[in-house]
Amino acid sequence: MVSTILPQFPKFQVNVSLFHDVQNSEDIRLQVAELPFAFVDASVIVSQEQLFAAVYRVLTDLTYNKLRTKTIHSECLLALSPTSNIGEAFNRFGIQQGSTDLVVLQIVEVGQESTESANDIVKGTEVEFNNDNLLHTYNEQTLRKIYKLDNSFQPKTTEGFSQALVNAIQLRGL
């Protein structure tokens, strides 16, 4: 698990885990509303940068603007999305029936950490949440469609691709 605090938002702790070969996504999906996590299908996560850019957006909206959804974790899914349609964000970024690779994200107030960990819920193989481990699970075509990237945009590297998603995340709904 990657556990971090964003320097501008020291009141919040951010925990991220990555799981491969997840076997119980259907079960998780049924209780997703009650669980204090954001379960993200790893096929739409390219890089740490993309995920943490969304976290930054959630924390700025929470602190200076307003949240558009009911919880900080549903807001994480919205923050990943390039549009403000909440249903669409859930469908595209949330856990799906057949999800086999999951990014599990949690934002908690420091001092209020829950005892429940992603490991207690997800049946799968935990690997480190890093760019190398995301490389094999993301789907560029799906992401191009979701983020409406022009065909003429052909970055040479994964970082170059990731940057376009970061840009979209900063600008959603503004």
Added chain:
Amino acid sequence: MSQKIVDKVSEYLTSNIPIKLISQGAEAVVFTTNVHPYLPKDQIGDDSDVQYIIKYRPPKEYRHPDIDKSLTKHRTLSETRILAKLYQIKDIHVPKIIASDVFNGCIWLEFLGEELPNNAGFSNLKHFLWMYNKDGANAYDPIVLRTLYEVGRQVGLLHWNDYCHGDLTTSNIVLVRDIHNENSWQPHLIDFGLGSISSMVEDKGVDLYVLERAILSTHSAYAERYNKAIIEGFSSVYKNEGEAGLKKLNELLNRFEEVRLRGRKRSMIG
């Protein structure tokens, strides 16, 4: 700079983000920091030299707070949007956006450029040309002319895609040294605070005129050849686009000439 602005931005960024002031304009103050706003430290590697740009638009006391807020949001958003659009256009070089908090008027950008050798200053076009204008240097070094041609190409790509810079001075062109060839510099356009989407030849003509004047005022002895290199690079982009490109290029260069004449008249009267 007013202590108030520093206090304000320090409070906003918290003491976890140390900042160094590098520029203060009418519209924005610019700082550098070595702290990334959201990537975990151990993921960036321990390159302690890494820097990020923080561009902050402070609240203006003389404006009504509501109007001030909405103006700041509008301008920060507009700059972010243009940078995001330009990022996706092939061969255009602009700084990458790291974060943008439009509610507080704060944009985080990739840091570009470097310190030039022999204390010649930061590697923007102005300092770069000065470095080659010094005694003992060759003002027409092929490196200089090639770099100016590339500057022209960047402006050409910008205009061909219907964007205007709005403040195209030699300080707003930052040169980034090629990692594979230390004699090769890639110009990057920065500061799109006055940038716009525009297909109007007038806006483009004015961009070219502002750049020409900037070169003329600080590098006057070599300005003619320098500006020629820029226009050659600029034109090459349009010439690459066939008939339609040539037509637009002629239209644009004619307007550029008109803007220039107007400028000359104004300076004769004024």
